[in-house]
Amino acid sequence: METVPLGVRKGAWTEEEDKLLKKCIEKYGEGKWYQIPLRAGLNRCRKSCRLRWLNYLRPNINRGIFTADEVDLIIRLHKLLGNRWSLIAGRLPGRTSNDVKNYWNTHLQKKLISTREEPIPKTQKTIVPKVTRPQPRIFMKHQPLLEGKTVIADSIQPRDVNLPKPSPTPTPTNNEILWWDYKILGPEIDDMGINWSIDGSIFEEPILGIQSAGDRPLQQNQRDWSDTVIEDVDLWNLLGDD
């Protein structure tokens, strides 16, 4: 069983703790969270360290107010994905899942309930999704993201997505996210400040299925998202209702 060391600090982080954590992660990198408290000399549990880093200390976090475009995107993605905050946040550059969740709970939930019978106000620039349903297709083997993965085409079964039950679905990498963003939202995601040339490789065509065959562990920041693919594919039906 997982145990939390006795006497670990809880509550708000001090500036000193932030410095130690930041320094440690800059030195050793993200990951190996169980080693971070020791390495950083922090009397905190690994989860607390991870959360502090991801939600507050990580560079490029956007702590500004949510723009109309972001709000619009959150609403649409929530309709699509349910309370899968990490997936939604993954499509909002600089936003954390905690931020998105908090924003939803404090701002949007009430708003949507109160306007349940009314359409979303059109005062904001509304992004109309151009829905392109994925066609059966396999990945090109040479894609860096697929190295070491076995591509299978016939093992994908439709799943019920009517219940957006939270599940620890692997989240896609930047390129994977961008690919789906492109397919879901079309070119307007450029308005969100997304840089399409992070490393220059964008998938050209949809996927039917990928399986992480366990040939090789996924690299840091490289996740198996075959589950996401399956669910997203099913979600096209929901999108079609718009």
Added chain:
DNA sequence: AAACCATTCAACCGCCGAACG
């Protein structure tokens, strides 16, 4: 000025799946 109420959001909690021995 003080008391009360509402809102926000950082942080904790408990659970899950993957990996590993």
Added chain:
DNA sequence: ACGTTCGGCGGTTGAATGGTT
């Protein structure tokens, strides 16, 4: 097959802050 550890997730809490009376 089973138990343990780890990373990750969504739900929830509670302190801090702001607004109202």
